[in-house]
Amino acid sequence: MAEQVPNPVTGRDTLHLARRLVIKIGSSSLTTPTGVNREAIDSLVDTIAAVRARGTEVILVSSGTIAAGIHPLGLGKRPRDLATQQAAAAVGQGKLLAEYTASFARHGTEVAQVLLTAEDLIRRTQYTNAHRALNRLLALSVVPIVNENDTVTTAEIRFGDNDRLSALVANLLRADALLLLTDVDALYTAPPSRPSSERIAHVVSKADLDTVQIGRTGPAGVGTGGMVTKVDAAGIATGSGIHAIVTSAQNAEAALAGEDVGTWFQASGRRQSARGIWLGLLAEVQGRVVLDDGAVAAVVKNRRSLLPAGITGVEGAFEAGDPVELADAVGTVVARGFVNYSSTELPAMLGRHTVQLREEFGPEYQRPVVHTDDCVRLPTRARPRR
Ligand SMILES: Nc1ncnc2c1ncn2[C@@H]1O[C@H](COP(=O)(O)OP(=O)(O)O)[C@@H](O)[C@H]1O
Ligand SMILES: N[C@@H](CCC(=O)OP(=O)(O)O)C(=O)O
Numbered sequence: 001m002a003e004q005v006p007n008p009v010t011g012r013d014t015l016h017l018a019r020r021l022v023i024k025i026g027s028s029s030l031t032t033p034t035g036v037n038r039e040a041i042d043s044l045v046d047t048i049a050a051v052r053a054r055g056t057e058v059i060l061v062s063s064g065t066i067a068a069g070i071h072p073l074g075l076g077k078r079p080r081d082l083a084t085q086q087a088a089a090a091v092g093q094g095k096l097l098a099e100y101t102a103s104f105a106r107h108g109t110e111v112a113q114v115l116l117t118a119e120d121l122i123r124r125t126q127y128t129n130a131h132r133a134l135n136r137l138l139a140l141s142v143v144p145i146v147n148e149n150d151t152v153t154t155a156e157i158r159f160g161d162n163d164r165l166s167a168l169v170a171n172l173l174r175a176d177a178l179l180l181l182t183d184v185d186a187l188y189t190a191p192p193s194r195p196s197s198e199r200i201a202h203v204v205s206k207a208d209l210d211t212v213q214i215g216r217t218g219p220a221g222v223g224t225g226g227m228v229t230k231v232d233a234a235g236i237a238t239g240s241g242i243h244a245i246v247t248s249a250q251n252a253e254a255a256l257a258g259e260d261v262g263t264w265f266q267a268s269g270r271r272q273s274a275r276g277i278w279l280g281l282l283a284e285v286q287g288r289v290v291l292d293d294g295a296v297a298a299v300v301k302n303r304r305s306l307l308p309a310g311i312t313g314v315e316g317a318f319e320a321g322d323p324v325e326l327a328d329a330v331g332t333v334v335a336r337g338f339v340n341y342s343s344t345e346l347p348a349m350l351g352r353h354t355v356q357l358r359e360e361f362g363p364e365y366q367r368p369v370v371h372t373d374d375c376v377r378l379p380t381r382a383r384p385r386r
Helices: 012-017 038-053 065-070 082-105 118-122 124-139 162-172 226-239 249-256 274-282 293-301 354-361
Strands: 020-025 057-062 111-116 143-148 177-182 243-248 263-265 287-291 311-316 323-327 333-338 375-377
Touching: 020 038, 020 162, 020 249, 038 057, 038 082, 038 249, 057 082, 057 124, 057 162, 065 082, 082 111, 082 143, 111 118, 111 124, 118 124, 118 162, 118 274, 124 143, 124 162, 143 162, 162 177, 162 226, 162 274, 177 226, 177 249, 226 243, 226 263, 226 274, 243 249, 274 333, 274 375, 287 293, 293 333, 293 375
Parallel strands: 020 057, 020 177, 057 143, 111 143, 177 243, 287 323
Antiparallel strands: 243 263, 287 311, 323 333, 333 375
C-alpha cells in the first residue's frame, strides 16, 4: 500500500478537485426523538448528488442507527448497555438505510450498505477485502454507506464512534478530503454553549489546538464521541495526507463549495496504511515488552524485527497476535506491534538467541517476537512514559 498519489486538494479553494471524498454525518444531524429525519437525509443526499455530478466519488459514513432504533423500541433515550445498543442498531440500521435508498433513488443512484468492524481494517485479509469491495462499488457508481457493524462488535474491539472509523475509511480508500458533519458549525475555542467561545477557521498543526477546550457530546444526547473524536479523526486524516473539515450538516453544501465555513484541518503527513494507523493510534494494547538499549536502536533506528535476545521483561497478559507496547529501560514506549508469542511463552525465551531457541523449542520459535512489518514506531513527542 505504498502508492503515493499527490493530493490535488491544497485548500478550500481547490476542494472541487477532490477525486474522492469521505463524508461522515453524526446521529444528532440525522435523527429526531421520533426517529429518522427524512428532510435532513434528503438535504444531505442532494448535496452529495451535486458533488458526484462534478465528478467526485463519495463514500458516506453514516451514524444514527442506534438513535433511529430508540423510538421504535420505546426506549426513551440512548441505551447505555452494549446489548441494548446492539439491538437498537439492528432495528435502526434497516430504517436508516430504507430512507437513504429512497432518497438516493430520486437521483437515480444506487446505495450499498457496508458494515465494518475494527478487525476489518486491521486484519490483512479483511482489509484487502474491504478495500477491493469498496473500490468496486465506487467503480460501479454506487454510493457506499458505511457504519460500524454495531450488532457484532464487542466492547473490547469497537470504535464506538464513527469519526475515527471515517478517518480510517478515508485512509483505506485514499480519499483527498474528509468532511465531518455534526450539529455545530465548527470547532470552537471552547464548548459553543460558552458565550466567549470563538470559531476556529483553520488548524494547520497540533499546536493550534493547544489552548482549545473540548467538551462533551452535543445537546441532542445521541452523539457518541463529541468534538474529541472529531478532532482525533481530523488528526488521523491530516497525519496521512488527507484534509479534514468539521462543520454542520446545514453547512455541507457551502463547505463543499469551498466557502469559509467550519474548521479546515490542513493535511500534513504522508499517506499510511490503515493498519499502521490503527496500531499506532487506536489499538488497545494488551501488554508490554521491555527492550534493552541495543534492541531499541535495532527496532527504532534500524527498523529491524524485535528478537527475544533484546527483551528484558514482559508485562501484562496477552496472546500471540495481540497488540503490545515496546518500551525502553526507563519505561518510554518507543513502538507498538503485533506480538508473535503469548505472555506465558515469552519469559522462557528472554535474552536467548534464535539458534538456541530453535534447538531447544523447535523451528517455530525462530520467528521474531515482533516482525518489523507488524511494528509502528512512535514519534518522539507522542511517546507515553509509564
Ligand atoms: N470546543 C468545541 N467546539 C465545538 N463543539 C464542541 C466543543 N466542545 C464540545 N462540543 C460539542 O460537540 C458536539 C458534537 O459532537 P456529537 O454530539 O458527538 O455529535 P455527532 O452526533 O454529530 O457525532 C457539539 O454539539 C458540541 O456541543
Ligand atoms: N454506529 C453508531 C454510531 C455511533 C457514533 O459515532 O455516533 P455519532 O457520534 O453520532 O457519530 C450508530 O450508528 O448509531
